[in-house]
Amino acid sequence: MKLVVRVKLLPTPVQAAALEATLHACNQAATWAAGVAFEENARRPLELRKHTYAEVRVRWGLGAQAAQHAIKKTCDAYTTLKANLRNGRYGRPGSRRHTRASGKPVVFRPQAAQPYDDRMLSWQHQARTVSIWTTAGRLKGVRFTGQAGQLEVLAAHRKGESDLVCQGGKWFLIATCEIPEAAPNTQPVGxxxxxxxxxxxxxxxxxxxxxxxxVNRKRERDRKLRSKLQKKQTKSAKRRAKKYAGKEARRNKDINHKxxxxxxxxxxxxxxxxxxxxxxxxxxxxxxxxxxxxxxxxxxxxxxxxxxxxxxxxxxxxxxxxxxxxxxxxxxxxxxxxxxxxxxxxxxxxxxxxxxxxxxxxxxxxxxxxxxxxxxxxxxxxxxxxxxxx
Incomplete structure (x- = not known):
């Protein structure tokens, strides 16, 4: 069974600047590759790699693995878009939303998540540090922290890629862990x-x-506050509305966990x-x-x-x-x-x-x-x- 563990990075200002520059470069490269994929109708990694790999490495200074992941991320985004269109997520074919979603290339946010494999990222669990690739060189000794149970699961069961994410100015690594399932109870009493x-x-x-x-009363108050902020149409009001929406989602998730x-x-x-x-x-x-x-x-x-x-x-x-x-x-x-x-x-x-x-x-x-x-x-x-x- 797969479980995803999120740990918080504690980079120095210099390290944070290098991580930010890396995310921006990877996502700019992915956005450019998405445009090429749209124009050339090349939606598979091997096919798109022929059109974009060399340019991505030279133009944005990405390493071999980072370039591969940026291209694969682009193809995965188109696969997800295709599934959403097929399942009616953007309305019926021919509708305005459907046409708008399918009629333009995919665009990545400057701080969208970037996948890292074991060649680009290594973990030192005893020291609670990571060594991570960036466009400015490899950063060693970047500290991370998390709950004790999460860190135990991470050290024992981490397998596969990890995603570098920046949320609200804070840095996180989201690692995939393969957790063994307990022996199922095949004879429940009820x-x-x-x-x-x-x-x-x-x-x-x-x-x-x-x-x-x-909970519902609190959610209703938050909903009214967000509606009030959205009507103002100012940058600060939109920023606050987004902040409250994220807070409500985290609270709901915590309640569901409990x-x-x-x-x-x-x-x-x-x-x-x-x-x-x-x-x-x-x-x-x-x-x-x-x-x-x-x-x-x-x-x-x-x-x-x-x-x-x-x-x-x-x-x-x-x-x-x-x-x-x-x-x-x-x-x-x-x-x-x-x-x-x-x-x-x-x-x-x-x-x-x-x-x-x-x-x-x-x-x-x-x-x-x-x-x-x-x-x-x-x-x-x-x-x-x-x-x-x-």
Whole structure:
């Protein structure tokens, strides 16, 4: 299983200037190569290399490996663009967004991430320093830091390339690690059902609720502040709006990490698996008013689901995905389905058997039961695995 670990670099001012110049040169070269790829319709590394490799090395002073990575980064960007166009990310073919995205070359930001392999970057874990290639020569003794657990994973399991990134004037290395998965639990005693929502971000069949009211109030205040700043249209207002957006994303990610950790720990402790709703198409299925749609679309449910999946794999906990249809309207006792079973957002009251329960807990019981049936029938499935930052 792949895990991505981010460590913070602590360069001196001279080292930081060399790193910045290197990023700018690599991204300028990649942008130029993207223009050539667009004109020559050369979107594969070997084909594009014939048109650009010599010029990239001479014009921007890149080493052999750096030039190769800049060209490959260009081809990867076009591959991603093609997939997004095919999947409708930019609207239908012929629309303005689709035409604008497909009708011009890819452009890289001056501080976009640059990949490094082991020839360009070496780690000294005991000294907590790296030796890294730059256009000004190789920098040795560049210090880095991180959490103790992250550094242990990095030293033991790092494999493959690392990306140099500059965010807000701070420097980071994002390294790929290959983590061995724990032996899977092939005989779970049951399943822990997890219902995801807005008022309660996650409710489990054990009765635990991770309330989202305070989080939603904070997000609403941040959203109003960003809207107010965007209307001013000044550079300082845009800078502040971008800062608040990044802060909210980090806070949401931290909350999702904490929730997923608790859910997986409880399932591992009790020898159970985890049953989740299939979240694909949640935006298309939802029928909500505009303010509610904004709240629904802005919360990273897929991120929470992927966090649960990868933490469960590390712990050997099986995860299954179930059909979410009518889980909120079905009685977990008699299985009668009716819209009238939900007289209020938080209340479930069965019209047939009279069973009364918190609506989210009732839904989590249904998800738990469906998860067990999926497992018994041998059709277990998990959410797609993602590369994640630890």
């Amino acid at each position: 399943f822990l059902g997890v219902d995801l929502g807005i008022v309660n971000i996650a409710a489990t069949s054990d009765g635990a609720r991770h309330c989202g009211r305070r 929730i997923s950790k608790r859910i997986v720990a409880e399932a591992e402790r009790t020898g159970r698996g985890i049953a989740l709703e299939t979240l694909t198409g949640i935006r298309e299925r939802a029928r909500l008013r505009k303010p509610q749609r904004t709240t629904l679309h802005s919360w990273p449910f897929a991120q929470l689901g992927s966090f649960i999946v990868y933490k469960a794999k590390r712990a050997g906990v099986p995860v299954v995905s179930v059909d979410p249809a009518y889980t909120s309207q079905e009685c977990s006792q008699c299985h009668h389905i009716e819209r009238g079973n939900r007289p209020a957002q938080a209340v479930f009251s069965c019209r047939v058997c009279g069973f009364v329960e918190h609506a989210d807990h009732n839904a989590s019981h249904n998800i738990r039961q469906r998860g067990w049936m999926v497992w018994v029938c041998g059709a277990q499935s998990t959410a797609p695995e993602l590369n994640l930052i630890a």
